[in-house]
Amino acid sequence: xxxxxxxxxxxxxxxxxxxxxxxKALKKALEMSGxxxxxxxxxxxIGQAGKTPHxxxxxxxxxxxxxxxxxxxGVKISNPEQLVIIHGGDGDGYGEGGNHFIHSLxxxxxxxxxxxxxxxxxxxKGQASPTSAIGTKSGIQPGGTIxxxxxxxxxxxxxDCGFIARGFSGxxxxxAELMLEAFSYKGFSYIxxxxxxVVFNKVNTFSWYxxxxxxxxxxxxxxxxxxxxxxxxxxxxxxxxGVIFKREKPEYxxxxxxxxxxxVKHSDPKIYWDELLEMYK
Amino acid sequence: MISGAAGQGIDTVAGILxxxxxxxxxxxFSNKDYMSRVRGGNNFIQIRFASDxxxxxxxxxxxxxxxxxxxxxxxxxxxxxxxxxxxxxxKTEDHKNILAENFKLMAKEAGNEKAITxxxxxxxxxxxxxxxxxxxxxxxxxxxxxxxxxxxxxxxKGYEAPSVENQIQSKGTSKDFIFINGNQAIAFGALMAxxxxxxxxxxxxxxxxxxxxxxxxxxxPIIVEQAEDEIAAINMAxxxxxxxxxxxTGTSGGGFSLMVEGLGxxxxxxxxxxxxxxxxxxxATGFATRTAQGDLSFVLTASQGEFPxxxxxxxxxxxxxxLSFKAFDIxxxxxxxxxxxxxxxxxxxxxxxxxxxxxxFINKSYLAELNxxxxxxxxxxxxxxxxxxxxxxxxxxxxxxxxxxxxxHDEKGHDTESAFFGKEMMDKRMKKLNGFEKxxxxxxxLGIPYSEIMIVSWGSTYGSLKEAVKKLNDEDINIFxxxxxxxxxxxxxxxxxxSSRVKKIxxxxxxxxxxxxxxxxxxxxxxVTDKITGYDGRQMSPEExxxxxxxxx
Numbered sequence: 001x002x003x004x005x006x007x008x009x010x011x012x013x014x015x016x017x018x019x020x021x022x023x024k025a026l027k028k029a030l031e032m033s034g035x036x037x038x039x040x041x042x043x044x045x046i047g048q049a050g051k052t053p054h055x056x057x058x059x060x061x062x063x064x065x066x067x068x069x070x071x072x073x074g075v076k077i078s079n080p081e082q083l084v085i086i087h088g089g090d091g092d093g094y095g096e097g098g099n100h101f102i103h104s105l106x107x108x109x110x111x112x113x114x115x116x117x118x119x120x121x122x123x124x125k126g127q128a129s130p131t132s133a134i135g136t137k138s139g140i141q142p143g144g145t146i147x148x149x150x151x152x153x154x155x156x157x158x159x160d161c162g163f164i165a166r167g168f169s170g171x172x173x174x175x176a177e178l179m180l181e182a183f184s185y186k187g188f189s190y191i192x193x194x195x196x197x198v199v200f201n202k203v204n205t206f207s208w209y210x211x212x213x214x215x216x217x218x219x220x221x222x223x224x225x226x227x228x229x230x231x232x233x234x235x236x237x238x239x240x241x242g243v244i245f246k247r248e249k250p251e252y253x254x255x256x257x258x259x260x261x262x263x264v265k266h267s268d269p270k271i272y273w274d275e276l277l278e279m280y281k
Numbered sequence: 282m283i284s285g286a287a288g289q290g291i292d293t294v295a296g297i298l299x300x301x302x303x304x305x306x307x308x309x310f311s312n313k314d315y316m317s318r319v320r321g322g323n324n325f326i327q328i329r330f331a332s333d334x335x336x337x338x339x340x341x342x343x344x345x346x347x348x349x350x351x352x353x354x355x356x357x358x359x360x361x362x363x364x365x366x367x368x369x370x371x372k373t374e375d376h377k378n379i380l381a382e383n384f385k386l387m388a389k390e391a392g393n394e395k396a397i398t399x400x401x402x403x404x405x406x407x408x409x410x411x412x413x414x415x416x417x418x419x420x421x422x423x424x425x426x427x428x429x430x431x432x433x434x435x436x437x438k439g440y441e442a443p444s445v446e447n448q449i450q451s452k453g454t455s456k457d458f459i460f461i462n463g464n465q466a467i468a469f470g471a472l473m474a475x476x477x478x479x480x481x482x483x484x485x486x487x488x489x490x491x492x493x494x495x496x497x498x499x500x501x502p503i504i505v506e507q508a509e510d511e512i513a514a515i516n517m518a519x520x521x522x523x524x525x526x527x528x529x530t531g532t533s534g535g536g537f538s539l540m541v542e543g544l545g546x547x548x549x550x551x552x553x554x555x556x557x558x559x560x561x562x563x564x565a566t567g568f569a570t571r572t573a574q575g576d577l578s579f580v581l582t583a584s585q586g587e588f589p590x591x592x593x594x595x596x597x598x599x600x601x602x603x604l605s606f607k608a609f610d611i612x613x614x615x616x617x618x619x620x621x622x623x624x625x626x627x628x629x630x631x632x633x634x635x636x637x638x639x640x641x642f643i644n645k646s647y648l649a650e651l652n653x654x655x656x657x658x659x660x661x662x663x664x665x666x667x668x669x670x671x672x673x674x675x676x677x678x679x680x681x682x683x684x685x686x687x688x689x690h691d692e693k694g695h696d697t698e699s700a701f702f703g704k705e706m707m708d709k710r711m712k713k714l715n716g717f718e719k720x721x722x723x724x725x726x727l728g729i730p731y732s733e734i735m736i737v738s739w740g741s742t743y744g745s746l747k748e749a750v751k752k753l754n755d756e757d758i759n760i761f762x763x764x765x766x767x768x769x770x771x772x773x774x775x776x777x778x779x780s781s782r783v784k785k786i787x788x789x790x791x792x793x794x795x796x797x798x799x800x801x802x803x804x805x806x807x808x809v810t811d812k813i814t815g816y817d818g819r820q821m822s823p824e825e826x827x828x829x830x831x832x833x834x
Contacts, residue, residue, distance in 0.1 A: 041675045069513075103513065
């Protein structure tokens with residue numbers, strides 16, 4: 001597919017990696033959104049998901065491990081015209097940057113956080129991640145991890161996130177629809193994207209997911225928190241895909257109600273010089 | 282000096298007194314000494330005023346005002362030389378220097394016992410023979426209507442109490458002066474430099490920069506964000522700068538420890554950034570509310586790897602404004618992180634200074650203008666002679682994108698593991714400051730240059746040192762100081778010019794090892810012969826520096 005969002009930078013993901021499906025969905029969603037590359041900024045941390053800004057023709061900032069959310073928050077606050085998308089992994093976002101996830105939900109900037117959740121550390125070669133199941137074996141956890149996994153959707157739900165969805169890299173068309181819906185949501189929208197790691201995760205494979213995932217029915221009421229909690233807790237037998245919870249709530253700038261919003265255009269604040277001096281006289 | 286417990290209103294009363302003296306036309310300098318607690322303990326504020334410029338605090342007092350028994354006992358050693366103004370209830374002995382009145386009763390009659398501090402300063406005001414109207418106006422501005430009434434009444438009762446008075450001639454007018462502390466001046470300079478975003482996590486003694494900017498944000502175009510931690514704070518500021526606005530973060534040493542990885546990100550991604558480090562004694566939590574200059578070596582080398590940075594250390598409140606303004610210009614021009622290193626003393630101390638003149642400060646934009654280049658061909662890290670690539674922000678041109686990277690990268694901003702870009706990008710970054718010589722300020726010379734004894738010093742020690750050197754010069758002791766406010770890259774011309782002719786070089790610093798002295802040695806090979814260091818968390822007074830200099834001369 002020719003797309004203004006394509007670039008010719010060589011992709012370093014493994015053949016068969018779930019990230020290809022996510023990248024495909026992202027480009028499709030951006031095409032559908034009608035945005036130009038210059039109007040979009042993709043921010044990431046470190047990990048396989050963190051490479052996303054390099055593989056797409058938009059503005060981008062590949063920052064530090066775990067720090068994509070605060071970096072993106074600075075971008076959105078100072079240049080609110082940009083569509084800001086954050087791509088990260090489960091280690092990056094739920095481990096190293098867990099604190100920023102909590103507070104980004106509280107801040108509620110109009111940004112889109114897409115987590116490539118493969119339940120394993122890929123870039124550092126196969127250690128247990130915060131979403132790895134108990135018993136996941138690795139070089140560091142030869143007897144299997146004893147840590148209980150985070151259910152990140154529960155965390156988002158308990159912090160009143162206004163847009164919670166779950167996608168699957170194996171269904172890029174459905175994922176693109178979810179992303180598009182996230183873009184149009186006013187506030188912090190969060191999609192946990194299930195993604196097989198073909199090299200290091202021998203349990204949660206493509207076929208493992210394929211057997212379990214199902215799309216939420218049209219009749220599902222995503223505004224009902226009780227139903228949402230039920231869906232969030234589904235995992236062992238069936239895993240729901242789609243918008244799990246959505247409700248309107250005031251986003252950052254509505255809450256801040258700035259008297260004199262700054263904006264990116266260079267301006268000389270000297271007009272305030274005398275007024276400020278008066279404060280100290 | 283006013284001394285009392287946290288929660289007794291010492292800040293408020295000292296504020297009234299300082300502003301009243303400022304309004305009366307004096308140059309005022311106030312130094313805050315406070316404990317890390319909300320209630321109790323012993324805090325004091327030293328207020329010094331004169332008809333001419335006052336550069337620092339001093340340990341000599343006209344009067345001491347203890348507000349409670351702890352404060353009285355803490356300062357008792359001064360009683361033989363200094364009159365104490367205090368409430369009768371605190372008087373446990375007879376001493377000619379105790380000026381005790383029933384201030385509590387005066388306040389009670391005025392309507393509230395808590396207004397006792399107003400009675401005390403009314404009394405003091407009379408002893409100085411000053412115009413009561415000015416003090417009343419200041420009280421009026423400080424409190425809400427009802428409280429102002431009570432406090433003015435309490436103040437009048439205090440004013441009427443003493444039978445004797447000194448006669449002090451006021452300088453008359455202070456209309457071209459302002460009265461400001463170091464952190465307020467940094468905030469003011471930042472706003473005037475076009476800073477539109479400040480993110481920080483509260484940490485004493487840097488928090489008042491955030492408070493001041495938050496106050497500005499109520500009216501002026503700046504956003505202040507309280508981050509969840511210092512890691513988030515610096516990353517937000519970097520994101521904001523990348524997005525196109527001038528940004529700053531601020532903290533103290535402990536918070537800066539958390540910011541170090543972010544500093545490296547600003548370095549390799551070449552994002553302009555201003556960082557305020559208001560130093561306090563460390564390591565770890567150290568002395569939360571005290572002063573130090575112990576972070577210099579740390580700030581100079583913080584982060585893994587190598588990249589250019591600039592370190593500035595304002596010498597006084599006026600310099601806090603100038604260097605804060607300048608820091609943004611340097612950060613933008615060279616696309617590097619710039620530090621403003623202050624400390625608790627300078628952050629909190631208020632000083633009368635001349636109002637800044639807008640004509641002295643030019644606000645320039647360094648964003649690039651692109652001429653019809655092909656779509657999506659812009660390269661954020663274009664290699665060129667200066668190493669400073671043309672910088673645009675996302676959305677500045679609707680047919681270009683901007684890509685920044687924390688990995689080593691190619692000219693476009695893409696990850697690379699190529700040896701070629703590994704070398705070229707490092708060379709590019711490291712040569713960015715080659716032209717900085719034009720912006721550099723050599724250290725200020727205090728005293729009689731070409732004397733045989735030279736002092737080196739930096740940052741907030743300026744005021745005390747200036748007085749100490751003058752006193753020694755007045756006694757015909759030939760001595761001078763090179764006082765640095767541009768620290769890194771280290772200005773070397775004055776050092777080279779003066780050091781060969783001197784017999785002694787003495788460093789005066791608020792740290793244990795003499796970190797400026799180590800830097801000078803490292804960069805120039807010049808060794809200091811003596812060190813005067815302070816590391817008890819208290820700013821050396823002019824008297825202390827004078828005495829300690831005499832010991833080593």
